[in-house]
Amino acid sequence: MTTSAPARAVRVLAAPGDRHDEILTPEALDFLAHLAEAFGDRRHELLKERRRQAVRLASGSPLDFPVATSAVRADRTWRVAPPAPGLEDRRVEITGPPERRMAVNALNSGAQVWMADFEDATAPTWNNVIGGQLSLLDACRRRIDFTTSGGREYRLGEKLPTLMVRPRGWHLPEEHLEFDGRPVPAPLVDFGLYFFHCARRRIDAGSGPYFYLPKLENRYEARLWNDVFVLSQDLLGIPRGTVRATVLIETVTAAFEMEEILYELRDHSAGLNAGRWDYLFSLIKTFGHRTDFQLPDRARVTMTAPFMRAYTDLLVRTCHRRGAHAIGGTAAHVPGKDPEAEASALAKVRLDKEREAEDGFDGSWVAHPALVPVCREVFDGVLGERPHQLDRTREDVRVEAADLLCVRRISGPPTEQGVRTNIAVALRYFDAWLRGQGAVALYGLMEDAATAEIARVQIWQWLRHGVLDRDTALRVLDEELAALGAAHPWAALDEVRELFERTALATELPLFFTPDAYTRHLVRIPEVRS
Ligand SMILES: CC(=O)SCCNC(=O)CCNC(=O)[C@H](O)C(C)(C)COP(=O)(O)OP(=O)(O)OC[C@H]1O[C@@H](n2cnc3c(N)ncnc32)[C@H](O)[C@@H]1OP(=O)(O)O
Ligand SMILES: O=CC(=O)O
Numbered sequence: 001m002t003t004s005a006p007a008r009a010v011r012v013l014a015a016p017g018d019r020h021d022e023i024l025t026p027e028a029l030d031f032l033a034h035l036a037e038a039f040g041d042r043r044h045e046l047l048k049e050r051r052r053q054a055v056r057l058a059s060g061s062p063l064d065f066p067v068a069t070s071a072v073r074a075d076r077t078w079r080v081a082p083p084a085p086g087l088e089d090r091r092v093e094i095t096g097p098p099e100r101r102m103a104v105n106a107l108n109s110g111a112q113v114w115m116a117d118f119e120d121a122t123a124p125t126w127n128n129v130i131g132g133q134l135s136l137l138d139a140c141r142r143r144i145d146f147t148t149s150g151g152r153e154y155r156l157g158e159k160l161p162t163l164m165v166r167p168r169g170w171h172l173p174e175e176h177l178e179f180d181g182r183p184v185p186a187p188l189v190d191f192g193l194y195f196f197h198c199a200r201r202r203i204d205a206g207s208g209p210y211f212y213l214p215k216l217e218n219r220y221e222a223r224l225w226n227d228v229f230v231l232s233q234d235l236l237g238i239p240r241g242t243v244r245a246t247v248l249i250e251t252v253t254a255a256f257e258m259e260e261i262l263y264e265l266r267d268h269s270a271g272l273n274a275g276r277w278d279y280l281f282s283l284i285k286t287f288g289h290r291t292d293f294q295l296p297d298r299a300r301v302t303m304t305a306p307f308m309r310a311y312t313d314l315l316v317r318t319c320h321r322r323g324a325h326a327i328g329g330t331a332a333h334v335p336g337k338d339p340e341a342e343a344s345a346l347a348k349v350r351l352d353k354e355r356e357a358e359d360g361f362d363g364s365w366v367a368h369p370a371l372v373p374v375c376r377e378v379f380d381g382v383l384g385e386r387p388h389q390l391d392r393t394r395e396d397v398r399v400e401a402a403d404l405l406c407v408r409r410i411s412g413p414p415t416e417q418g419v420r421t422n423i424a425v426a427l428r429y430f431d432a433w434l435r436g437q438g439a440v441a442l443y444g445l446m447e448d449a450a451t452a453e454i455a456r457v458q459i460w461q462w463l464r465h466g467v468l469d470r471d472t473a474l475r476v477l478d479e480e481l482a483a484l485g486a487a488h489p490w491a492a493l494d495e496v497r498e499l500f501e502r503t504a505l506a507t508e509l510p511l512f513f514t515p516d517a518y519t520r521h522l523v524r525i526p527e528v529r530s
């Protein structure tokens, strides 16, 4: 590294695990200490600002495109950096946790990009966090092959996708690492360890250190990431502008600052992604108190709802006028175990990808290897030999604040089946998450931390507006807990129930279920600290 050591060190508070010393080297911890020292306080201030903004919006302050940055939006001259090596053609991107077996499967899936996910698809147990870093390091060294105890072989193919890594969001701490008496911010840990160990290897392989940035709420959070990139590159002597990052527009406040977010990151930007599930979650939680934001059953809120279409159209237009890729989101349907379910899932995903490709997206996400060919076929049909469609500037798109916020047109009360599905999904997902699994297939759909949040906050919202009565919610909760216990005798029913009651049935809505559940259930710090 090119600068002197920080005054304080990062302490590891976890028990040593298999090969963890390969990741938690003194040099890597020193790198994290630099990041924690430089950015810990700013992250803390930005989280306070998130809470202040939530209160302002809940008290009726209007949400609109910021006046202070109108010059950035009006200036037609600026562009983001051109696509970096390996990021020009992104028509199919597969997502998934960096668990070893899934890592090999994703790398062999035939997609252009693998988005290795420490956020929505990972329950951040210490073993998942460090195990994920080991998978990434081994993948970068091409030493990830293994054979299961049953003799099944996992071997990397010749041509691999470009690797992008999604660190956890700013709201999460990593309690197994301490700096200056406080947990190190989780995004700095996920980003920092990968960057420290793999940035040079990726550059030497003709690619680069590339990231997806989740759950940003405004331009200041994008600026913070940009400063993290600048310092990290300087510390390792890597030229500025080598890092690239795609920001997920998945909060309603960020949808009003897409241009500004691209602008803040312009030298490191690799476009925007329409993170539809967190977006919907954010919309409900931000305006959950307002009756005109009351949404019907989750299944009825689709991407063709006018307010969702306004959000994706605006994203494509914003990206393309700035020379940035616009990447679509995840259709949650995953192939089931029988051919009929599989055909139905493929048909639904195809429709979703067709809409995205026709609307101008340059590529999209899939959550399962069996969906790669569908997504490819659809984007091949629209792109042909071209790597993207940045030339489709979508001048026809006119989106005002009201278009993004006009939810009323699809509002309505829930059905009993809608209530039951949400409760069942939340309980089953919490159970999986507490056992260390961050994504699961439930009732034919991929469920992760974003989709489960929708299930949770809808129950809260319906109770709040009196369209669901508490007795019914409690009765369904009892029934669905019993069903979960019958299906999974190992499920921690008391913990699951308590988590649901605390996060869905409380008067005040917790902003996320994860931070508190993480601290209570996933953190394992031995009695005697190292
Ligand atoms: C809202 C958002 O943020 S979307 C992005 C975050 N979410 C995700 O990335 C979810 C990714 N998807 C997944 O985790 C999985 O597909 C699940 C959990 C939904 C379903 O997984 P499974 O129940 O294992 O599915 P299934 O049994 O059909 O899997 C068949 C094979 O495909 C593999 N596979 C399934 N999904 C993936 C994936 N996304 N990446 C790599 N391999 C995968 C499985 O590991 C399995 O491999 P194996 O035969 O070697 O054991
Ligand atoms: O991260 C993606 C989303 O839809 O949420």
Ligand SMILES: [Mg+2]
Residues within 6 Å of the ligand: 120, 214, 215, 248, 250, 275, 277, 278, 450
């Ligand atoms: Mg998300």
